[in-house]
Amino acid sequence: KAGVTQTPRYLIKTRGQQVTLSCSPISGHRSVSWYQQTPGQGLQFLFEYFSETQRNKGNFPGRFSGRQFSNSRSEMNVSTLELGDSALYLCASSGDRVHEQYFGPGTRLTVT
């Protein structure tokens, strides 16, 4: 089975811009979760989508949003980028056992 894929792998944006990241889950997985990882804060949960609906949400401002399509692919969007949004953004998919998550390689976002 192909693993979780994320595009793009690297991105450089300027403060105030917006960005959209994409995630394709493992075939058959309906749950997609997004995480932000920084050296200072570690891994932080953003949100989870299941069958096109947001099922869980972390403590991030409304500038962070996401969606899931009928084929389970997911996108996350960050608007009005801030320097502190520089991070590795990870997507993970899971099947019936939602805590058995399979992560993609991540998108490294740098905001200048």
Next chain:
Amino acid sequence: DAKTTQPPSMDCAEGRAANLPCNHSTISGNEYVYWYRQIHSQGPQYIIHGLKNNETNEMASLIITEDRKSSTLILPHATLRDTAVYYCIAVNTGTASKLTFGTGTRLQVTL
């Protein structure tokens, strides 16, 4: 989810077994123990999980003590590619899917 405690770092010689301990003394009866690892600059990787019985898969073995207050992840023949940060977490599978990692154990496998 119960708090877990792991040593910050460990070394292991290549070819030897790596035994990574985890303390979860406040774990409740319906919480599973999950192990993940993260190799530098990659996404975390699921390794194994268990409730109370010992578990083994192609990557590792998980030994959970009878009182479930601690567990050990065993990599039977560590290789250089096993150098990573290993995270042990206690998860109530009836709750939200989010994973919360602590600081984990940095395993360094050496020649």
